[in-house]
Amino acid sequence: MYCPNCGAENLDDARFCRKCGSKLKIERKTTYKTTVDETVNTQQTSQNSNDGSKKWIYIGCCCLSLIILWIVGTLGV
Incomplete structure (x- = not known):
């Protein structure tokens, strides 16, 4: 992360610039994680269908087998 005031390079989790001391904006990255339970539930739902x-x-x-057996039995073959 670079300081917007002086341009010095800082650590990504730094709150203040190490060169000029001005406050840095913390960029928050939103990540979405799928838990194992959600994945298993999805797979079980598709398997149940x-x-x-x-x-x-x-x-x-x-049923088809029973009908064929009944037809063969009535014909006496």
Whole structure:
């Protein structure tokens, strides 16, 4: 960080200039961090929605198999 008054280089977290002593403006950087819990919850939500569709595919296959077995049984093949 450079002093706006004299142009001297200072540490980034300095409050006052080391050369002239004038007050420095502290630049605050805002960072957003995602916690592990938020990431896990997002992944679990997407997995739960996929589990529902897999369940219906399984039920549909079972019903289709039963219908085919019933047709084969009534034809006597």
